[in-house]
Amino acid sequence: MAAFFKIRWERYRRVTFTGSHQPCPLCGGSDSVVIGRFDRWFNPLVNVLCRHCGLIFLDPTPTDEELDRYYKEQFWSRSQGSDQPTAKTIANYRRYSQGRLALLAPFLKPGMHILDIGAGGGEFLLAARRRGYQVEGIEPSAGYARYCRQAYGLDVHAATLADTELGDKRYDLITCNHSLEHMRDPLGALARLHDHLDPDGYLYVSVPDLGDPDTWPCAIFTPATCAASPTRLW
Numbered sequence: 001m002a003a004f005f006k007i008r009w010e011r012y013r014r015v016t017f018t019g020s021h022q023p024c025p026l027c028g029g030s031d032s033v034v035i036g037r038f039d040r041w042f043n044p045l046v047n048v049l050c051r052h053c054g055l056i057f058l059d060p061t062p063t064d065e066e067l068d069r070y071y072k073e074q075f076w077s078r079s080q081g082s083d084q085p086t087a088k089t090i091a092n093y094r095r096y097s098q099g100r101l102a103l104l105a106p107f108l109k110p111g112m113h114i115l116d117i118g119a120g121g122g123e124f125l126l127a128a129r130r131r132g133y134q135v136e137g138i139e140p141s142a143g144y145a146r147y148c149r150q151a152y153g154l155d156v157h158a159a160t161l162a163d164t165e166l167g168d169k170r171y172d173l174i175t176c177n178h179s180l181e182h183m184r185d186p187l188g189a190l191a192r193l194h195d196h197l198d199p200d201g202y203l204y205v206s207v208p209d210l211g212d213p214d215t216w217p218c219a220i221f222t223p224a225t226c227a228a229s230p231t232r233l234w
C-alpha cells in the first residue's frame, strides 16, 4: 500500500522546466495548434500538433540539459515509483519484450549484434541474448543501467544516446522502443543511428500513434483532438 501511494505521489509531483521554442522537429514547419496543456498526471505540458506533417510535440520543448536531468534522475521513479526495476515492471516488460522479439525474429540470425536505445531494466536485451544474439544497450537512468549490469551482466551504458561513445561499431539491429519520442532532436538521433547501422541492418522504431484508436495514448485524447490531426504518421 505504501508503494502504491509513493508511485501516485511521484507522478503528481510538479516537474518544472524552462524549455525553449523550436519548429516542428520532423518537417521544420512553424504552423501548429495546441491540442493539450497537461500530461496524463495533470502536470503543465503544452502539446502542439504540426499542421503541416501531423507530428505532435512539446512547445516549449525541454532543453537537452533539462531532458538529461529528467531521464537520468526522475523518469523511472515518477512513472514506476522506483529508481530501479520492481518485480511488477520486470514481469510487464518481459512480456512486452517477448512480443517484440517474436515480431523481429524473422529478420534476425543468431550472433547478430543488437543495440537497444532506452534499455530500461534490460528485459528485451536479456531475452535477445537468450536467443543467441549479441546485445548492448543505452539507458540514461543510473539505477536501471546498474540493474542491467548487476542482475544480468548486460553491456548497458548509463548515459543518453548523445553522450554515448559508440566508436566505429555497427549493429545488425537497432531498436528504439518508445524512446525516440523522448528526444528533442529525433531526426538528429536517427541520423546518428544510421551511421552505426550495418548496410544490411534494420532499425526498429515504436512511438505513440494518434492514428491507432486501439492503443495508448489515444484513449486520453478527445474526439476533437483526433479530428484536428491532418494525417496518420505513415
Ligand SMILES: [Zn+2]
Residues within 6 Å of the ligand: 024, 025, 026, 027, 028, 029, 050, 051, 052, 053, 054, 055
Ligand atoms: Zn511538422
